[in-house]
Amino acid sequence: MNTLVIGSGAREHAIVWSLSRGPDYCSGKPPRERLFVAPGNAGTHELATNLPLDPGNPAAIVAACRELGIELVIVGPETSLAAGLVDALGAAGIPAFGPPASAARLESSKAFARSFSDRARIPSAQTRNFSSARELRRFLDELGGRRIVLKKSGLAAGKGVFESDDPAELFSFGRAVLESDELLAEEYLVGSELSVFALCDGSDHLLLPACADHKKAGAGDSGPNTGGMGAFCPVPTSDPALMARIEREIIEPSFVAMEREGLRYRGVLFFGVMVTAQGPKLLEYNVRFGDPETQSLLPLLDSSLMELCHGVARGRLCSLRPSFSKDLAIGVVVAAPGYPGSYPKDIPVEIDEFGAQGMIFHASTYRDAMGRIRTGGGRSFTAVGMAGNWKDASDSAYALAKAIRFEGAWFRPDIGEKLLNRLNPGVGSGTQ
Numbered sequence: 001m002n003t004l005v006i007g008s009g010a011r012e013h014a015i016v017w018s019l020s021r022g023p024d025y026c027s028g029k030p031p032r033e034r035l036f037v038a039p040g041n042a043g044t045h046e047l048a049t050n051l052p053l054d055p056g057n058p059a060a061i062v063a064a065c066r067e068l069g070i071e072l073v074i075v076g077p078e079t080s081l082a083a084g085l086v087d088a089l090g091a092a093g094i095p096a097f098g099p100p101a102s103a104a105r106l107e108s109s110k111a112f113a114r115s116f117s118d119r120a121r122i123p124s125a126q127t128r129n130f131s132s133a134r135e136l137r138r139f140l141d142e143l144g145g146r147r148i149v150l151k152k153s154g155l156a157a158g159k160g161v162f163e164s165d166d167p168a169e170l171f172s173f174g175r176a177v178l179e180s181d182e183l184l185a186e187e188y189l190v191g192s193e194l195s196v197f198a199l200c201d202g203s204d205h206l207l208l209p210a211c212a213d214h215k216k217a218g219a220g221d222s223g224p225n226t227g228g229m230g231a232f233c234p235v236p237t238s239d240p241a242l243m244a245r246i247e248r249e250i251i252e253p254s255f256v257a258m259e260r261e262g263l264r265y266r267g268v269l270f271f272g273v274m275v276t277a278q279g280p281k282l283l284e285y286n287v288r289f290g291d292p293e294t295q296s297l298l299p300l301l302d303s304s305l306m307e308l309c310h311g312v313a314r315g316r317l318c319s320l321r322p323s324f325s326k327d328l329a330i331g332v333v334v335a336a337p338g339y340p341g342s343y344p345k346d347i348p349v350e351i352d353e354f355g356a357q358g359m360i361f362h363a364s365t366y367r368d369a370m371g372r373i374r375t376g377g378g379r380s381f382t383a384v385g386m387a388g389n390w391k392d393a394s395d396s397a398y399a400l401a402k403a404i405r406f407e408g409a410w411f412r413p414d415i416g417e418k419l420l421n422r423l424n425p426g427v428g429s430g431t432q
Helices: 010-020 058-068 078-082 085-091 101-108 110-119 133-143 167-178 240-260 293-300 305-314 390-402 417-423
Strands: 003-007 035-039 072-075 127-130 148-152 161-164 183-187 192-200 205-207 216-218 222-225 230-233 267-276 279-286 328-335 358-362 379-387
Touching: 003 010, 003 058, 010 035, 010 293, 010 305, 010 358, 010 379, 035 058, 058 085, 072 085, 072 305, 078 085, 078 101, 085 101, 101 110, 101 279, 110 127, 110 183, 110 240, 110 279, 127 133, 133 167, 133 183, 148 167, 161 167, 167 183, 192 240, 192 293, 192 305, 205 240, 230 293, 240 267, 240 279, 293 328, 293 358, 293 379, 328 390, 358 390, 379 390, 390 417
Parallel strands: 003 035, 003 072
Antiparallel strands: 127 183, 148 161, 148 183, 192 205, 192 267, 216 222, 230 328, 267 279, 328 379, 358 379
16 A cells, blocks of 8 residues: 655654554555655655655645655644645545544634534533633632643744743733734643543544643643653553543543534544543543653553554544554654744764664754764654563663754753653662
């Protein structure tokens, strides 16, 4: 099957890597002749054919699909989904893994998503919407110093969220958002956060193992929000009873409401869930695989990713039962200096030879005229360690992270550390 993956991040590298290892590409023609990525990165170039296409240009992608005989398109970035890429592919008769723009509003508009989840009576944080700084100021004056969460309604690459109990800081963030977008103020929830993924083919859905992300830039969950500085999978606390409750109270009502409201959905729906003392509550929807969660999830998949994606796109998910390794995976993001603020690009990279069990996924990297790898984004790599226990998985992940060398490179030193300390008191994760 000729397949096209859309995107250039570490998530897309992980998808391409997983596809290339499946039975569909392990025989016959080399994967590079049947597996394409647009635009891809230096890592995907080793596995597939990179195409110099803009992920936000549906017409150019449809034209390339026709020329190359593409039989399935797997869309990675939310921006492409919000731009209507799946709508354009559907009009051209090209099967796609991903929702149309109408359903992509569940991520591209947090205001729409919260209104939708309220109509579906899904437990979530109490929320207020604001369209003016004057309304926001009045609300903050009435808060009395309570901690809340402010969110930009539109897409923000995981960085449009700010939590604080300082009215001045909250007003400064909110006023900046309101210059160009709607603002949401949400109740601050206390608990443990899960990333839950459900594949959906339009009628049936299938849950994948839960992951846990690390959003804050600094150790100990300090500093500003980022797109995610690391993740691990599976999550020991996501036992069958908890997952059954999440499915019953959050996931199933979401899909029922989508069908009722005519939101056709074929792809993966991400549920950000906070497990509180009162039970699980929905934080947000994402309409694609998460980044960096995907980099820790897909290496554990023992069955065919192509079979799953094809089943979703063709409406044949009900007969599939994916299998996963019993190993454990921890992913550590290696970022450019200055991220999540402004950061330089085009920094030359050296990757040392390593013997740790795992893999390194690239994000927006490229090779210059001399063949040297250079950075192209803020979160430049994800180093993923795998092992039969959490300590060894963590050690492998940090060994791989340290093997990636470029000026100003940094990473959080405590990905999964809370988990490790809970399971093995006195044992910490890797350090920088």
